[in-house]
Amino acid sequence: MKRIAGMLVVVLALGGIVWAQSSLLINGAGATFPAPIYSKWFDEYHKANGSQFNYQSVGSGAGIKQVTEGTVDFGASDGPMNDDQIKAYRTKNGAGILHFPTVLGAVVPTYNIPGVNGALSFTPEALSGIFLGRISKWNDPAIAGANKGVNLPGNDIVVIHRSDGSGTTYIWTDYLSKVNSDWKDKVGKGASVNWPVGLGGKGNEGVTGLIKQTPNAIGYVELIYAAQNKVPYGIVKNASGSFVKADLASVTEAAAGAVKTMPEDFRVSITNAPGKTAYPISSFTWLLIPEKFKDTTKRDAIKGFVKWAITDGQADVESLSYAKLPKEIVEKELKAINKIQ
Amino acid sequence: MTARLRWRKLVSAFMLTMTGICAAVAVSVLFFILGYFVYNGGVSINWDFFTKLPVPVGETGGGMANAIVGSAKLLLLASLIGVPIGFFGGIYLAEFSGNKVAFVVRYAADLLNGVPSIVIGIFAFALVVHPFKRFSTIAGAFALGLMMIPITLRNTEEFLHGVPRALREGSMALGAGKWTTIMRVVVPAAYRGIMTAILLALARVAGETAPLLFTALGNQYWSPGWNQPTASLPVVIYNYALSPYEDWHRQAWAAGLVLLGLILMVNIVARVILSRGIAVPRS
Amino acid sequence: MATSSINVPSAGPVAGSRSFLSKLRSGDEIARLITFLFAASVVLITLLLIYELWIDSALPRHKFGLSFFFTRVWDPIAENFGALPFIYGTLVTAGVALSLAVPLGIGAAIFLAELAPQKLSDPLQFFIDLLAAVPSVIYGLLGVFIVIPVMRQWIQPALKSSLGFLPLFQGPAYGVGFFTAGIVLAIMVIPYIISVSREVLLSVPRDQREAALALGSTRWESTWKVVVPFARTGIMGSIFLAMARALGETVAVSMVIGNTPTISSSLLSPGYSIAAVIANEFAEATGDMHTAALIELGLVLFLLTFILNGLARLLMLLTTQRGSGTAQA
Numbered sequence: 001m002k003r004i005a006g007m008l009v010v011v012l013a014l015g016g017i018v019w020a021q022s023s024l025l026i027n028g029a030g031a032t033f034p035a036p037i038y039s040k041w042f043d044e045y046h047k048a049n050g051s052q053f054n055y056q057s058v059g060s061g062a063g064i065k066q067v068t069e070g071t072v073d074f075g076a077s078d079g080p081m082n083d084d085q086i087k088a089y090r091t092k093n094g095a096g097i098l099h100f101p102t103v104l105g106a107v108v109p110t111y112n113i114p115g116v117n118g119a120l121s122f123t124p125e126a127l128s129g130i131f132l133g134r135i136s137k138w139n140d141p142a143i144a145g146a147n148k149g150v151n152l153p154g155n156d157i158v159v160i161h162r163s164d165g166s167g168t169t170y171i172w173t174d175y176l177s178k179v180n181s182d183w184k185d186k187v188g189k190g191a192s193v194n195w196p197v198g199l200g201g202k203g204n205e206g207v208t209g210l211i212k213q214t215p216n217a218i219g220y221v222e223l224i225y226a227a228q229n230k231v232p233y234g235i236v237k238n239a240s241g242s243f244v245k246a247d248l249a250s251v252t253e254a255a256a257g258a259v260k261t262m263p264e265d266f267r268v269s270i271t272n273a274p275g276k277t278a279y280p281i282s283s284f285t286w287l288l289i290p291e292k293f294k295d296t297t298k299r300d301a302i303k304g305f306v307k308w309a310i311t312d313g314q315a316d317v318e319s320l321s322y323a324k325l326p327k328e329i330v331e332k333e334l335k336a337i338n339k340i341q
Numbered sequence: 342m343t344a345r346l347r348w349r350k351l352v353s354a355f356m357l358t359m360t361g362i363c364a365a366v367a368v369s370v371l372f373f374i375l376g377y378f379v380y381n382g383g384v385s386i387n388w389d390f391f392t393k394l395p396v397p398v399g400e401t402g403g404g405m406a407n408a409i410v411g412s413a414k415l416l417l418l419a420s421l422i423g424v425p426i427g428f429f430g431g432i433y434l435a436e437f438s439g440n441k442v443a444f445v446v447r448y449a450a451d452l453l454n455g456v457p458s459i460v461i462g463i464f465a466f467a468l469v470v471h472p473f474k475r476f477s478t479i480a481g482a483f484a485l486g487l488m489m490i491p492i493t494l495r496n497t498e499e500f501l502h503g504v505p506r507a508l509r510e511g512s513m514a515l516g517a518g519k520w521t522t523i524m525r526v527v528v529p530a531a532y533r534g535i536m537t538a539i540l541l542a543l544a545r546v547a548g549e550t551a552p553l554l555f556t557a558l559g560n561q562y563w564s565p566g567w568n569q570p571t572a573s574l575p576v577v578i579y580n581y582a583l584s585p586y587e588d589w590h591r592q593a594w595a596a597g598l599v600l601l602g603l604i605l606m607v608n609i610v611a612r613v614i615l616s617r618g619i620a621v622p623r624s
Numbered sequence: 625m626a627t628s629s630i631n632v633p634s635a636g637p638v639a640g641s642r643s644f645l646s647k648l649r650s651g652d653e654i655a656r657l658i659t660f661l662f663a664a665s666v667v668l669i670t671l672l673l674i675y676e677l678w679i680d681s682a683l684p685r686h687k688f689g690l691s692f693f694f695t696r697v698w699d700p701i702a703e704n705f706g707a708l709p710f711i712y713g714t715l716v717t718a719g720v721a722l723s724l725a726v727p728l729g730i731g732a733a734i735f736l737a738e739l740a741p742q743k744l745s746d747p748l749q750f751f752i753d754l755l756a757a758v759p760s761v762i763y764g765l766l767g768v769f770i771v772i773p774v775m776r777q778w779i780q781p782a783l784k785s786s787l788g789f790l791p792l793f794q795g796p797a798y799g800v801g802f803f804t805a806g807i808v809l810a811i812m813v814i815p816y817i818i819s820v821s822r823e824v825l826l827s828v829p830r831d832q833r834e835a836a837l838a839l840g841s842t843r844w845e846s847t848w849k850v851v852v853p854f855a856r857t858g859i860m861g862s863i864f865l866a867m868a869r870a871l872g873e874t875v876a877v878s879m880v881i882g883n884t885p886t887i888s889s890s891l892l893s894p895g896y897s898i899a900a901v902i903a904n905e906f907a908e909a910t911g912d913m914h915t916a917a918l919i920e921l922g923l924v925l926f927l928l929t930f931i932l933n934g935l936a937r938l939l940m941l942l943t944t945q946r947g948s949g950t951a952q953a
Binding site: 350352353354356357359361364368370377425428429437442445446455456457460461463464466468490491494520545547554555582583605608 | 848
Binding site: 025027029035036039040042043046052054055056057069070071072201202203205206208209212224225228229231320 | 561
């Protein structure tokens with residue numbers, strides 16, 4: 001018995017020493033929307049710099065909560081924290097929290113309709129009707145009207161939404177609230193809403209997976225998830241009346257209006273933006289960084305990463321279908337980084 | 342033979358065949374599971390799987406080395422928490438305690454055993470993650486260790502009870518104190534049973550996912566020390582299975598095969614040892 | 625009687641403390657104390673767990689009171705929380721699981737206990753015990769990649785076309801849902817029913833069977849009409865045990881149930897269970913009320929399993945008493 005105990009102590013001590021020697025580990029959690037580009041960035045930054053950023057793609061809601069609780073070093077969300085959440089953060093932590101936009105992305109309506117492989121055209125009325133549960137069949141006139149020439153089956157629509165607290169949901173419901181007053185009254189916008197219909201999937205990953213496996217399904221995911229997994233996605237009618245496909249140009253156009261009016265704290269919504277070729281369901285996504293850090297090594301590593309991500313890191317974003325940040329916003333952010341103490 | 346008797350005999354033969362079919366179905370499920378995993382997971386297991394770290398989302402390749410090591414660390418720490426409490430508690434119940442105390446302790450252990458694993462996860466979060474403000478291997482191990490306690494406790498008590506009184510009395514007659522008797526005579530006699538109980542407890546918690554979801558969280562890299570979040574096999578399988586990426590599905594099957602294989606092996610070894618008899622060694 | 629040191633009583637102060645001290649010196653008292661502390665810690669931990677669940681769920685308990693159990697709405701934005709959809713989903717999936725697992729399980733147990741020769745029965749039981757050791761996430765994997773597609777493509781449409789007039793089998797065939805979760809749970813709890821029922825059946829005294837056979841009953845009749853009723857309480861106990869397991873099952877269920885808080889009379893509808901919603905929402909519940917509501921759900925689940933386990937123990941206790949009582953007859 002003594003021998004076993006002795007061996008155990010030695011093993012533990014060794015293990016602790018060996019494992020503790022590895023380089024700096026920084027923990028973050030949050031949005032699944034930018035997870036592909038973040039995981040690529042963290043991988044590249046690790047190769048160049050050595051510090052390890054462990055990012056858990058658990059959803060924007062979890063990101064906000066965990067950074068507020070202090071259980072992770074930084075958070076990530078595509079729905080900016082609202083005033084109550086920011087106040088709660090300040091009360092819990094004694095200092096503020098900063099938002100840093102990192103990329104621009106698009107949320108697209110993806111679907112799996114037997115026999116339909118191309119891009120369907122969706123009006124705001126069609127999308128809100130489907131997600132309110134009022135439009136229940138694919139060949140409903142509200143959908144068919146914009147898709148003349150496409151053979152839509154008479155099958156029941158299977159709506160798929162997020163089961164976890166999601167910034168992607170925030171963007172989607174923000175858009176629906178702007179284009180449909182019924183949606184605004186009945187459901188509202190948020191990271192977790194009371195969905196009238198549909199199944200829940202976990203994360204952008206889970207929703208994409210469900211759509212791929214479920215015939216007659218429709219859901220909303222970040223563009224890269226639809227593209228990487230070869231799931232067809234639709235084009236949406238924007239505020240100016242044209243049907244726009246989500247791509248680098250249309251998303252950048254959506255952000256163009258915000259450049260001039262960007263507030264100090266970078267919290268802005270660009271859904272249903274004006275502009276002839278603007279994609280209506282676009283959004284920034286933000287890193288949530290505490291204003292004050294106790295651990296200066298972590299603080300410097302995070303500051304270094306943010307600086308790299310909004311400058312050099314932007315070279316990687318387009319290959320993953322995200323749009324670069326407008327230059328003016330990057331300049332503002334570089335100044336704001338100095339606020340991190 | 343009357344018609345009625347013929348009918349009753351027919352019914353009898355039929356129903357008994359049906360029960361045979363029930364048993365066959367139940368057992369074949371196990372082989373079906375094993376077969377499916379070997380088929381789907383076997384093709385994906387390669388050296389990379391055991392040695393590489395995961396690659397960025399959407400890219401193919403990479404492995405689960407950090408999850409395997411993470412699970413091993415969790416289990417090691419969990420046994421350090423669960424085994425001593427169960428072992429020494431079991432000794433108390435078998436050797437020292439009176440009936441009333443024994444009843445209360447046994448009842449508490451059974452209660453703990455019946456707690457759903459997700460509730461244990463909540464408890465570990467409230468006790469370890471929330472106050473110290475971090476997800477960590479310790480938090481995950483705490484949750485798993487709690488789940489090991491009841492199995493270890495009850496089994497230690499049972500196997501100690503199974504050691505014949507004569508051994509104890511002989512030792513005492515030779516002048517040994519109670520504690521010496523326990524540690525040098527009784528426990529070694531029940532040694533095999535207790536070891537297998539510990540193995541079974543380990544196998545039980547090795548596959549648990551729910552308690553780790555918000556205690557150990559997850560990690561793309563190696564988890565340094567004991568105080569950082571860590572990847573673990575069951576959680577990685579869970580996440581990969583729900584994702585849309587084919588490559589991750591493939592890896593999930595492989596990981597499932599590894600996990601299933603380890604757990605079944607431990608169970609088989611433990612049960613074989615137990616069935617060979619674990620009481621007093623003949624000498 | 626057996627102490628390792630010899631107490632030499634001396635004319636000192638309080639005789640009691642002197643003997644305690646010497647017992648202490650002997651090491652046995654320390655050993656007793658230490659092992660007692662370990663044993664007591666089990667009780668303390670369990671009490672602490674209940675305490676934490678109770679305290680941390682104070683917010684919604686005060687706000688909603690008993691209406692928590694009857695409200696259908698789960699709205700994190702409006703901070704309006706009701707447990708009914710989750711309780712419903714938990715009970716329905718457990719119900720489906722038991723209605724599949726109990727007949728199969730008892731049938732298999734009868735086969736193993738009554739019919740199969742020991743050379744066959746023991747190895748089969750060994751395999752069934754292994755089935756009980758398979759972790760939940762493995763069942764989840766099988767559920768996602770095998771059961772769901774099979775349900776969606778074959779079984780659910782077949783149920784709809786043949787039994788679709790019943791409200792039980794209406795609605796679109798998603799693949800996920802109460803029924804799918806019930807099937808996965810059934811596979812998970814069958815081993816418990818089989819192993820406990822088999823043991824109980826084996827413990828029924830031989831004379832019961834032989835008496836029935838001597839009176840001219842067929843094998844089946846003696847089993848079904850004499851042995852099984854005799855073992856009835858033990859079998860009930862195994863069912864309660866299985867039910868407790870099914871209620872608390874988290875991962876496998878959350879992967880196949882559809883994650884939608886709905887109450888529907890159709891088994892094909894997606895739903896949610898208590899354990900699944902905690903697993904999905906706990907890490908991100910913003911706002912203290914949301915977190916506390918989830919903890920209250922955890923408390924509800926704990927109480928449900930506590931009651932079921934208690935009933936199971938009671939029944940097992942009754943069985944063993946009965947068994948030993950009639951053996952002398």
